[in-house]
Amino acid sequence: MDFLATVGRAFLAFLSHVGRLSAFAGTAVSHVVRPPFYPRLLLRSMIEIGYYSLPVVGLTAVFTGMVLALQSYSGFSRFAAEGAVATVVVLSVTRELAPVLAGLMVAGRIGASMAAEIGTMRVTEQIDALTTLSTNPFKYLVAPRLLAGLVMVPFLVLVADIIGVFGGYIVGIYKLGFNPASYLARTWEYLEPLDVISGLTKAAVFGFLISLMGCYHGYYSRGGAQGVGTATTNSVVSAAIMILVFNYIITALYFGK
Amino acid sequence: MSGTPKIKLTDVHKSFGQKVVLDGVDLSIARGESVVVIGGSGTGKSVMLKSILGILRPERGSITVDGEEVIGMRSKDRDRMMLKFGMLFQGAALFDSLRVWENVAFGLIQGRGMERAKARDIAIEKLSQVGLAESAGDLFPAELSGGMQKRVALARAIAASPEIIFFDEPTTGLDPIMADVINGLIVKCTRELGATALSITHDMASARKIADRIAMLYKGRLIWVGPAATVDHSGNEFVDQFIHGRAQGPITMELRA
Numbered sequence: 001m002d003f004l005a006t007v008g009r010a011f012l013a014f015l016s017h018v019g020r021l022s023a024f025a026g027t028a029v030s031h032v033v034r035p036p037f038y039p040r041l042l043l044r045s046m047i048e049i050g051y052y053s054l055p056v057v058g059l060t061a062v063f064t065g066m067v068l069a070l071q072s073y074s075g076f077s078r079f080a081a082e083g084a085v086a087t088v089v090v091l092s093v094t095r096e097l098a099p100v101l102a103g104l105m106v107a108g109r110i111g112a113s114m115a116a117e118i119g120t121m122r123v124t125e126q127i128d129a130l131t132t133l134s135t136n137p138f139k140y141l142v143a144p145r146l147l148a149g150l151v152m153v154p155f156l157v158l159v160a161d162i163i164g165v166f167g168g169y170i171v172g173i174y175k176l177g178f179n180p181a182s183y184l185a186r187t188w189e190y191l192e193p194l195d196v197i198s199g200l201t202k203a204a205v206f207g208f209l210i211s212l213m214g215c216y217h218g219y220y221s222r223g224g225a226q227g228v229g230t231a232t233t234n235s236v237v238s239a240a241i242m243i244l245v246f247n248y249i250i251t252a253l254y255f256g257k
Numbered sequence: 258m259s260g261t262p263k264i265k266l267t268d269v270h271k272s273f274g275q276k277v278v279l280d281g282v283d284l285s286i287a288r289g290e291s292v293v294v295i296g297g298s299g300t301g302k303s304v305m306l307k308s309i310l311g312i313l314r315p316e317r318g319s320i321t322v323d324g325e326e327v328i329g330m331r332s333k334d335r336d337r338m339m340l341k342f343g344m345l346f347q348g349a350a351l352f353d354s355l356r357v358w359e360n361v362a363f364g365l366i367q368g369r370g371m372e373r374a375k376a377r378d379i380a381i382e383k384l385s386q387v388g389l390a391e392s393a394g395d396l397f398p399a400e401l402s403g404g405m406q407k408r409v410a411l412a413r414a415i416a417a418s419p420e421i422i423f424f425d426e427p428t429t430g431l432d433p434i435m436a437d438v439i440n441g442l443i444v445k446c447t448r449e450l451g452a453t454a455l456s457i458t459h460d461m462a463s464a465r466k467i468a469d470r471i472a473m474l475y476k477g478r479l480i481w482v483g484p485a486a487t488v489d490h491s492g493n494e495f496v497d498q499f500i501h502g503r504a505q506g507p508i509t510m511e512l513r514a
């Protein structure tokens with residue numbers, strides 16, 4: 001109950017901040033596309049998001065693929081459709097599970113650390129110091145993180161697609177006794193480019209949202225350690241909610257006919 | 258004092274919610290002049306500096322720098338304007354993710370596009386002026402003592418030889434000998450290099466040494482402004498009480514026993 005109340009309150013607070021958030025996003029995007037650029041900072045953010053999230057995303061993907069194979073086998077065997085396991089695994093992973101689960105994991109890892117880092121800079125006046133040194137905080141802090149999220153989460157999801165399918169394959173072959181060649185053939189048979197592309201579109205949107213929420217909550221945090229803690233929590237909760245909402249919207253746009 | 262004042266505040270008002278902090282501040286600072294603001298803790302001295310820098314936005318009044326209005330200035334113009342400024346924050350506000358020398362060189366590299374190697378040389382030079390060895394340059398701010406951080410922040414404020422320098426309590430937290438070295442450095446910046454300085458201090462010895470003029474802030478207004486030499490016979494009982502540090506007098510601390 002308490003958890004729901006927290007989520008609900010955060011969501012309401014989020015709605016009341018939509019105006020400020022839109023303004024923040026608009027300013028941030030305008031700085032992404034205008035020089036000066038900070039390639040070193042961009043690279044650092046890309047490594048932080050793309051490389052250091054690989055273990056947690058990979059682990060999530062492999063277990064998701066494995067459990068999906070088990071579940072669909074036990075479910076589908078009730079109407080003698082075990083043969084669909086490979087197809088179910090690859091479609092579920094590429095369309096839904098890889099982007100959503102990777103997005104949520106990255107929100108927890110990256111969104112939180114961005115909010116904490118920028119929030120600490122805010123409350124210790126480092127952001128003010130940036131402006132007095134003729135450096136725009138949007139360009140220096142926000143733009144590289146937004147761009148890195150936008151680019152690197154699709155990369156992570158592509159990796160998760162492959163690892164997730166591999167997880168399903170392992171269970172399919174070694175536990176459920178499928179023939180390797182026919183399992184792989186089944187995996188490819190019904191897979192269409194749009195399945196993967198829609199997943200990657202989601203990933204790009206999620207990556208942008210995760211960075212946006214981390215930067216936004218960090219940027220407007222106030223009041224010392226507690227304020228930074230609140231900003232961190234809010235960035236993760238709001239990013240998670242937005243991921244779920246936008247997941248539905250993008251799915252409806254692609255497949256909602 | 259002829260020509261446009263370097264900095265001019267006219268009837269500046271700033272409140273936080275119900276709390277009125279600046280209640281009609283007027284001050285004019287000539288080019289090359291060094292003004293020290295004194296006043297009790299929490300009277301709004303730091304708020305006054307931050308208002309001039311555009312970090313805080315006053316509700317009413319006018320602040321001009323070289324005749325140009327800064328209240329409500331666009332961020333792009335502000336970035337350009339900030340090239341004239343150096344600011345020492347009361348809490349140092351060093352970038353904790355960067356090394357000490359990178360902090361000092363930040364305005365040179367990011368704000369002015371100088372090459373790193375050349376900026377590093379200047380940074381090391383500035384560090385030696387505040388009594389820090391070259392080896393300190395490769396440390397991170399968290400590895401320094403409070404007084405050392407303050408001196409690094411001072412080196413950062415003066416690194417780009419700005420036209421206008423703000424020092425928020427430059428000698429707080431330093432030993433008396435180092436404090437005198439820093440006072441000498443501030444005097445050098447203004448008398449020899451011609452910078453305009455606005456400083457805040459509680460240290461009357463420091464104020465006497467670095468100030469051309471002293472201004473006292475009390476209850477949101479500058480109640481006394483005069484040449485540093487006359488501060489001892491200002492004829493103002495508030496100033497008298499403050500510089501002698503007496504608990505008895507017209508200034509009553511809001512304490513409850």
Ligand SMILES: Nc1ncnc2c1ncn2[C@@H]1O[C@H](COP(=O)(O)OP(=O)(O)OP(=O)(O)O)[C@@H](O)[C@H]1O
Binds near residue numbers: 273278298301302305
């Ligand atoms: N961001 C802020 N939000 C709300 N109130 C603030 C903020 N910044 C300053 N204040 C309030 O404004 C008043 C003046 O603060 P300021 O930091 O200018 O004091 P000061 O004169 O520099 O004191 P000190 O000598 O102790 O540094 C304080 O009462 C403080 O509570």
Ligand SMILES: [Mg+2]
Binds near residue numbers: 302303304347425
């Ligand atoms: Mg102060």
